[in-house]
Amino acid sequence: MILLTILSILLLCAILSALGSKLHSQIPRFISVLGLLLALGLASVNFPTAITEIFGSTSFDYNVPWIAVAGANFHLSADGLSLLFIVFTLFLGVIGALLTSKISNPGYFFFHYLLLLSGIVGIFMAADLLLFFFFWEMMLLPMYFLMIKYRELNDQNENTPFKFLLYTQVSGLLMLLGILALFFIHGRQTSIYSFELSDLMQTTLSLPVAIFIMTGFVLAFLVKLPVIPFHGWMPATFSASPLAVIFTGILVKTGAYGILRLAIPLFPEASVLFAPTAMAIGIMTILYAGLIAFSSNDIRKIAAYSSISHTGFIIIGLYAFNILSWHGVIFQMIASAIGVGGLALLGDALYRRTGTYDITGISGLWSRASVFSGFGLVISLAILGLPGLANFIAEFLILAGTFQQSIVVTILASIGIVIAAAYALRIVQKVYVGEYRGPVELKDLSLREKMIMSTLVVLLLVLGLYTRPIIRSTEKVLERTLILDSSQPEPLAPGNDASVKYFVNPQID
């Protein structure tokens, strides 16, 4: 019931926001923050219990027939992995709501905002594939409507929301086809027609069929992450609206979650075969996006490509099938969202003060706005992966785990670390230091901005030095998934990488 309650709170608040806006313009925001905090509280309280549970059969499960004729259930479930991301989503949700104080048409905004969040939260809860798809679609539409309404007036590219929808819908369609194919194959094999994840995991698939169906799923997730070459929607989205950034930070997590929750457990052998391709995509993503981030002058574009480059690490880490790199992936999802989110927030703050996103159009901010610049520096350091901040833990674990599988991939990915230093310090170089060049009057960060940035920085610092909470919340899930996936019988022991060692660069070892 607890999961249903969380969802219901969000949906209820969505409706109340829409209605309440007629009474007073501040009511929608108030209701949203309140609802999000309530949901956040509920999710956090149940965190400790969820850690030990097995997804699909937990004590929180809420399971009722949904489309009975098709065997689809409204089945919500949550283990440590789910709850970690639900908590994180709601947390970013609160920050996003706090940021949007002076938005026009608040009823419209918060209605879609909460709908979007409930869609994302739903994805992390769905234990039924049709329900998963339902939530998947549910999060895309509000995002689209938000983008149409709140894109900037000076944004020349009117195609941006369309581009977003096109990318995500086409790939979503592929996933739906995959789900249906799995549904019928499983039905024919067992004569139980069900969309239940735990049922479908029992399906016996011949390798070619598995590869074929998996491709549908993986494409949807890769587009959402996004990786090169399916990334085009993301820089466009970042440019369309400053608010989009915070949504995107949450939105893209669903892609990695999908791979970890669905693609790998449903198609273990096919995933192993896909791994070399995934590694190649990951390397390309890290380097390609890193290079563009270095050459961009628009701070939003840098944030977008930096985020894409971080995604490359996620995809490498996922397909390294190693416990270290999987924990690294979890850290990367959180740390990158905070780091890039922070950068985008600062970019937005910069725009509101100077009227430009161009980092070559302003310089020497330090002499006028030292707090702003101080945060800017820390965020840049986070993005380049300085030890002590959460982003380093992510990159270290991913690369340490990947190294056990493929040395070449690790070395190529490590080049990305050097490139990250180059583009992150370039921002510092252009914006914060040098002789002051900018508007005559320049205000430092407001109290609210300071508080939000401090929250993000403290979080990066705490998670960078004390990793136990995150590791503990997902270690059971990850170990189970890894064993499930491992085609070798021996248990997972460090040093003796029991997972799938043979498939990438066997000649190296």
Added chain:
Amino acid sequence: MIQPIWLLPALPFLGFMILALAGKFLSKKIIASIGIGSVALSFLYAIFLGKAFLSHPDLHLQFTLWDWIQIGTFNFSLTFSIDSLTMVFIWVITGVGGLIHWYSAEYMEKEEGYSRFFAYMNLFVGFMLTLVMAGNLLVLYLGWEGVGLCSYLLIGFFYRDPANNYAARKAFIVTRIGDTALLIGLFLLIREFGTLDIATIANQANQVLGINLSMATIVSLLLLGGAVGKSAQLPLQVWLPDAMAGPSPVSALIHAATMVTAGVYLIARTHAIFALSPFAMQTVAIIGALTLLIAAISALFQYDIKRVLAYSTISQIGYMFLALGVGAWSAAIFHFVIHAFFKALLFLAAGAVIMALHHEQNMFKMGGLYKKMPVVFATFLIGSLSLAALPFISGGFFSKDSIIWYAYASENGNLLLWSIATIGAFITSLYTFRMIFITFFGNEKTHIHYTPGKTMTVPLIILAVLTTAGGYIELPHNLAHLQLFSGFLSSTLPQVTLKNVLPPEGVFQLIVALLSLMGIWLAYQFYLKTEPVYKTSPTRQFFLNGWNFDKLYEKLFVRPFVWLSNINSSDAIDEVFDFVGLQIKRIGNAIAITLNGQIRWYLTSMIIGLIILILFMMWT
């Protein structure tokens, strides 16, 4: 009793926190007291700990704060540990560091950003202590990157001039290339040992890597990659001369006494791995020898006093690498200590000169200063005598002499390494006294407008005493039986293995001593008897620019990178998709006549889905 040794780095970190958060509201006096006080407290605690170490050099203190990363049986904990090697580094970092902080209170007084300066300096000391106290290599890496960050921040401290920031960024990125090699080395160690715990790795090195010596070589070379980056050795030495853009105390603390020797520490700390691979040892020795020679020659052609000292630092660290490479571990560390004293002294004294001459760094515009600034001159001279390794009256003689001797006498040494080290010693005394004569003698060219106060001169005097006295704790074997320093380190670092048959050490010492005296005499001929004039020619320009490594790297790496990055700044893949998207949109617009508005794609996809669903159901 378990000593709370985590306090050592925690105190400077606390100083940093206070200054970073509240620095704006504090007076300069309080800022300086916090900045100096936090390091001084650490130093006092280090002295207190040191008492126990002096009577029991094999003592080993350890303190684990918490598990940093713990996954399955992988455990990377935040562990601090102190043995005699670490103790030596802690004394130097907090002691010399404290003196430099003290000096800075006056040096930085007129500059903008007083609290920012002390905050960064405190942060640096905290990270540097973390680095040398790390109980496992991941914590070492934390300190390693942390000091790199502080170096970056402090090189670019005068942030208004973009040139300083370019120098800072160059330093960070060049060292990061080395750091990445180090990181990959750590991954390899994780794979081979399943841990990064330094003590475990040292104990099991023989057992794990002994059977696979090529693996030992690869690990060593990767660690060496990190070391050459941080310690500005070939081929990553290019960042250090530009790092002189930072204030002089920064150059003294970070780019002479402590951070740049982190590479020496790393190799000494992991000597168990290096010792397994003769090839890696040889590489370390050769890198050291080449660097010391190349940098010394460059130092001879500089006109900026700080750049002379920068090249001299690169060259002196080259000597330390040479010592490490021939297995003379404690000789390398001894030279680190003496070098920290005299090079910090030289930088601080040079800083006093620069300040007195209104930020003039060109030696050829100085001259005749020995009468005007007697204390600074005297201390600078004492530091220079050590750098030039003048026999018996300087600490540098004892530390450098033993390295030069071992370059031949160690079983890994040979005549070539010895010759390079000896020629280096000759050039060193030549460039040192060129600097002395041009700066302090001859005609006065610029009037001094500031006389350094006690806050600046007292640290200089203390360092001058340390420089000279420090040498006497470790005397050459053929002169006396007084080897306190290597005795102190003997529980941590193995003794150097010598060749079986050796010529008398005295002959070698005599040659080196004569050459260094000849260097001084030559400098006297060139730069004191005749008025020195700065001349340029293509050859001089080549050495002035540090053998044009910068130009080479610019062509080889920087330009291709920028080119590659710019060529695709508009993201070609995205453009292809946009083009396809545009075509689809045209088709979409046609369909849109029959569908209502913007949710058409959603509807289309749902409808197609439903059709398939129904078809499948009918089929089964």
